[in-house]
Amino acid sequence: MRTTRTVRSVLAGLVVLAAAGAASAQTTPPAETAPPFEIGGFRLEGYVESGVRFFLDPSQKERAKFEEYRDINQGLFLQGLWLRFFTPDEKYSGLIGGRQWGQQDQEYHLSFERLGRWEVGFEWDQMRHIFSTNARTLTTETSRGVFALPNPRPAISTYNNGRSIDEISVRWDTARTFFKLSLSENADLFAEYTRIHKDGERPFGMAFGSPGGNTFEILQPIEHTIHDFRLRGTWATEQWQVQAGYTMSIFVNDLDYVRSDNPCQPAVAPFPPCAAGDVGTTKQFGTVSLPPSNMAHTFSLQAGVNLPLRTRINGNFTYSLRLQNDDFLPQTTTNGQPATVPSLALPQKSLHGNVQIILFNLNATSRPLPIPVTFSAKYRLYDLMDESDVVRFSDFIINDQNTITRGPHFSQRFSYMRQNADLDGRWKVSQPLAVTLGTGWERWDRPETREVQVSDEFFAKAALDVTPADWLMLRATYQPSFRRASRYRTFALAAVEQDAAPGEPGQSYLLRKYDEADRDRQRADLMMQITPTETVTITPAASYRFDNYIASGLSHDSSARGQSGAMLGLQEAVSWSAGMDVNWAPSERLSFAAGYVHESNFQKQRSRNRNPDDPALDWISNNTDTIDTYHASVTARLIPGKLDLKFAGNYSYALGRIETWNPNANGSTVFNAVANSNQVARRLPAFEDSLLRLEASLRYHFGQVWTASLNYAYEAFSKHDWRTDTINPFVPGNSAVYLGNDLKSYEAHIFGVTLGYRFK
């Protein structure tokens, strides 16, 4: 099917080539002096490029990463077609274009406009995201999202012999149509409708006993459609502008759940290594819900006005409404328990999901003084109010088991409000030097169900823009900030849920969640642009950010509950990058570009195995990712107007390390008493990946209209990750069954020859 589509597209392109060629032949050469190509009062100009491609390709199992977001086939292909038709006075024109014609990642656009007045267009884009080409499973999909296993159940070790799944992927089809209208010099209207349809699968987990029961990796079926409709009107004058907009977004999920048979049930006889507990308490199959359909409406009004003293005020008000009301799935479908146990009955049919969001912005900038000083003030309010029902569930069936899990639990809502305010003053001290000083504030107001109800973060800002000479520009920014929260209340959720299940809340009193914890942040950015000559540009850039999380209020909370020790959670995070780009164009015919960026991301976290809850069982993990990225290119017009050569290369290497250890283990009797493979922290093997792409292209221009090109690309992806390199569906020692998929390393040599025709 795909080959036929490709061939048709290529043939269509060749027909266009032939027609254009014939039309061109009817004119008097050379083409640049020939009368323009006309059809029906419209002149045509365009470009079409087609060719043949072949490569030493990765095997099917290696193609997942090779074609992750692409579709690359051997044989004929239509690289691009671009056709513009227009009236001689340019009053009306249209455009037809696209690339990757006939491929799964093809895209087209079609537009027509009256210049300066209106434009209407349509775009189509296909893309697939491939997750795997080497997974295996013994399941059979009896209907969409329902996976069955043979009966009696095969031994878990035989899952390695499961059928291969050629491809686990999701195909995105996006259609967009738009209309722009300039009603007058002052007024514009814009309307747009976008439909995104996603179809496919992705890896998905399912657990049959919680916690710690047997698990099964299956496929999540995806049949999603997003309808997005936008309308915007603008009225603008030199002094003020007003803009109103409406957006409606509808998400439709054609599927409600995914269901799978349990590899460990029914058990004719216990199949090692399904644990006895898995066999005894789990059920024959499990059901997991899929995201419900939802809808959102957004109304916005924004305006800007220029005032005296070179002042401008911008404002924005946005109101959003998110709705969701899909029917709940039943607690379980295995044994009819809800009918016999009243506490399992659903208290209501659906959520009546209703989230309202208010966004308000007010910005003012002013240059009121005769000296070059600019003041700016900003205020932003984002208020998310979740007005959905708080539903009380008395009891639960977790994982479709026999066991009833006692509640109650309440489906708490987590509204919040975020406010930002900034004040800046920028002084252009002299032509080459500008200094900015400023301060900012951010506040989060959270509900009583969150650990921190109020947090304030204060920013300072200093920025320097220096251009001491035409050939040198420097921008530097330093921004420290300090976040302090109201009291951290570990027991917040339990305190709100009256008549909640008895017992202490699950989290440690020593824990500070990083999104709510007190934090000191240092941030600096630097960018330079050096142009020592007109032909050379050097751009060094660097950035640094250090987050230090602070153990506020720890002793108060923890000692009252008999817990002691250091703060748990994220301790600090450091990320920095440094790089440089160099561009050199010694002549009009030759240009070079090269660059390098080094990135480093470090996080230090601390946790504790809480059985017993003793500092001796603390563990610390230093997680470090370093990435080096290089690029280089050469573009040369070997023979001006005739022969062009281009080389380009990109290389990226990433190394991830997770180094975990027990800081308090030495000499600890508690640690020694309980130490086993679960409590002892060990460093994990590092994981790395690299991607190299080299391209070379030689293009020859036959006169003004024909172009031939010879292309070569080399790609190499390499990965070493102990978690996936040798994974199989069955991994000895545990009752989990995986898909066994892995993004394999690959190498590909891609050769292509194309022929292009340009006409006008």
Add this chain to the structure above:
Amino acid sequence: MTWRRWRLLAAIGGGAVALSVGIVLGLPFSSRAQQPTQPAATAAMPPGDNYVGAETCKGCHEEAFNKFSHTKMGRLFLRQPRSAKEANACESCHGPGKDHVDAGGGKGKGGMITFAKNDPTPVEKRNAVCLSCHTKGARLFWQGSAHESRDVPCTSCHKVMDNVSPRHQLAKETVIETCGSCHLQKRAQTMRTSHMPLREGKMTCTSCHNPHGTVTPALLKEPSLNDTCFTCHAEKRGPFLWNHPPQIESCANCHDPHGSNHENMLKTAKPRLCQQCHVPTQHPTRPYDRSTPSLKFVLGQSCLTCHVNIHGSNHPAGFAFTR
């Protein structure tokens, strides 16, 4: 709705009234807030006064003229001008050319705005030329935006005189190259193994960002970071019966949208990421490694093998996101 929210709404309403009053007050004034300090070269121009016409410009600048005539602006100004200002063509942006022509042409003669990197015209004045027409739509919040406040000229990213990019008159062939000429790290992140399809040409920086200024931090196009993500990932929008609070507040609590070397663009590998916020009395607090008892919590989907609906669950028994 709480009393605090009513007070805030009242404050918002007051701000809106203030803005409206500002608009009304601003109407009679010919404000120069977005105009150069000197009498505007690009404000309402007296026809024929100091203007020499595009054909005169072409006489010396033929190559540039020809390239410009193939751009959208060129076609509009030269073939279908909608106003007297547009009909001035070259001079609507570069300023009246009479003094330049009378001086015999040449660099720096006649007070023309060249928009070149070494143009002595202040950036504010150069940008005001562009904004005299392009102040609607995406540029409404240009004033005070991150790029404007650092004196970034429009011509740093856009090339008006020639078609370098297929759309939007960019200075480089693609959006990524244009933005990446300053934002080196973000361009480098497009090469990361777990990434959105930017380097494949299916997305660009402007799929999420509006570099001309927005009401959202980081120049995001939608009202919030999450709304930006929900444009394509609406299945995460909810609201769900059971919500995961850090997901409601910001997708960037767990994900790095520019790319990561961890699956699903997570900032840190699982299970460590989850263990930064979860230290309960149950299994997540163990320092899982490659030993056999740990493998179930590390391999495959890791924590998400059980907690599959981590972005939120609508199942009655999904309070731990397992269903």
